[in-house]
Amino acid sequence: MPLKDLLLALVVIIAWGVNFVVIKVGLDGLPPMLLGALRFLLVAFPAVFLIKRPQLPWRWLIAYGATISLGQFAFLFQAMDSGMPPGLASLVLQSQAFFTLCFAAMFLGERMRAASALGLLVAAGGLVLIGSENSNHVPVLALVLTLCGGAMWGMGNIITRRFGSVNLVALVVWGGLVPPLPFLALSWWLEGPERISHALLNIGWHSVLALAYLAFVATLVGYSLWSLLLSRHPAGKVAPFSLLVPVIGLSSSAWLLGERLSPMQGWGALLVMIGLLINVFGPRLRERLRAALT
Numbered sequence: 001m002p003l004k005d006l007l008l009a010l011v012v013i014i015a016w017g018v019n020f021v022v023i024k025v026g027l028d029g030l031p032p033m034l035l036g037a038l039r040f041l042l043v044a045f046p047a048v049f050l051i052k053r054p055q056l057p058w059r060w061l062i063a064y065g066a067t068i069s070l071g072q073f074a075f076l077f078q079a080m081d082s083g084m085p086p087g088l089a090s091l092v093l094q095s096q097a098f099f100t101l102c103f104a105a106m107f108l109g110e111r112m113r114a115a116s117a118l119g120l121l122v123a124a125g126g127l128v129l130i131g132s133e134n135s136n137h138v139p140v141l142a143l144v145l146t147l148c149g150g151a152m153w154g155m156g157n158i159i160t161r162r163f164g165s166v167n168l169v170a171l172v173v174w175g176g177l178v179p180p181l182p183f184l185a186l187s188w189w190l191e192g193p194e195r196i197s198h199a200l201l202n203i204g205w206h207s208v209l210a211l212a213y214l215a216f217v218a219t220l221v222g223y224s225l226w227s228l229l230l231s232r233h234p235a236g237k238v239a240p241f242s243l244l245v246p247v248i249g250l251s252s253s254a255w256l257l258g259e260r261l262s263p264m265q266g267w268g269a270l271l272v273m274i275g276l277l278i279n280v281f282g283p284r285l286r287e288r289l290r291a292a293l294t
Contacts, residue, residue, distance in 0.1 A: 009225075012226050015221065020086035021249075021252050023076070027077065029202075032191075036070075044174075064178075065179055068156030068157075068160075071152030075152060082145060087246075087254060095123065098124075104158060129271065130272075169224050169227055
């Protein structure tokens with residue numbers, strides 16, 4: 001991969017990794033469901049008037065928006081509002097890779113490779129270590145909600161597989177039409193009209209900047225560059241860069257917010273990363289080993 005494209009990949013990974021710190025900043029001024037509604041309003045408008053709708057039936061756009069956009073971020077925002085640290089959230093959310101494997105086996109009949117099964121077990125062990133800490137470190141509810149966000153992302157990945165080749169930016173923008181109204185309904189139900197009006201009337205500059213970052217930098221710029229990289233290089237060369245997202249997430253959270261992992265959480269985080277690495281690189285190493293032995 002040329003240096004220019006490596007730098008573009010680094011920009012995307014940093015944008016997505018720092019995204020979790022920015023979510024935490026946004027949640028300091030806005031309740032989670034309202035934050036989700038405002039984020040996707042900015043994602044969809046005015047971009048929806050400038051970008052052509054992807055050639056997909058509306059039912060698939062709705063399914064995509066309901067899982068990857070609404071489901072993933074409703075659970076993630078609520079988890080972080082319930083005490084999930086940003087750095088750990090960036091790592092635990094990568095459970096989507098394993099949910100995708102499980103859903104593919106359940107709904108598409110795909111066989112799970114030995115390396116993927118091993119990676120799943122290793123990562124699951126790491127999540128057990130992270131969850132074994134007492135509730136003062138990571139509330140169990142927050143951990144479960146983050147895993148639910150990963151599950152919704154994984155389900156969205158299965159839905160996306162049916163699309164074939166599609167413009168990622170157009171998909172994100174038009175899929176962004178789905179979440180705002182459900183998010184507003186959830187906000188009205190869970191957070192109440194008084195909290196909504198108070199948050200909007202007293203919105204601070206840090207919340208405005210957080211929303212701008214989430215909508216324009218993390219979403220539109222991030223997916224635009226990612227789509228560009230996928231158009232230039234095989235997915236197998238681009239996708240592994242996403243493993244750096246939790247590294248940036250943990251690092252930026254430690255640097256900017258002072259997040260520190262306990263020893264148990266640190267070992268758990270390491271196991272999750274090892275599990276992800278086994279899942280991504282295990283099959284390739286196995287094939288190379290077989291080729292070397294034959």
